[in-house]
Amino acid sequence: MRITLGAAGVALITVGLFLLLPLPGLWGVVVGFAGAIALHDVVIGPLVLLAGLLVARLPDRAVVRGALITMGALVLITVPVLLRPGPPPNPTLLAQPYGLNLLICLVAVAVVAVVLVLVRRRR
Structure with a gap:
């Protein structure tokens, strides 16, 4: 086989x-x-x-590491779109504010990590 x-x-x-x-x-x-x-x-x-x-x-290093890995992946995926020189070949292709969307996603990951740390410490 x-x-x-x-x-x-x-x-x-x-x-x-x-x-x-x-x-x-x-x-x-x-x-x-x-x-x-x-x-x-x-x-x-x-x-x-x-x-x-x-x-x-850190006492909750698993949560922090997971958040950092997720944030790093988000940044690596978004960087080519953010650093692309000139206008997009198709104006409807990149019509979103990718920088703002990246910031929102990073804040969301950080908030989830903080909530997880707080929940773990209460137990």
Whole structure:
């Protein structure tokens, strides 16, 4: 069964590569992936490690870590939309105030974390 699934996976990867190779913008994709890996290793990884060390001695560290992970994911998802140069190609595509929406979501996550900490301390 494993050999069959492995062979099917290799076949699908091969088909995907053959479909992807003729693209003229392939080099941009490769550079983007390399940049994402470098960003993770140089910036995001050390920041997460530092946050984990700072939170390690808190009594409700699980809630705080969960909130920080959720907030970090929200920021990472929203940053490309916020930092996009120029107007969107389709004016109806990005018609929302993403900065304000991000702030509302971050505040909501923080409020939920505070409520969870307070409920845990009352028990």
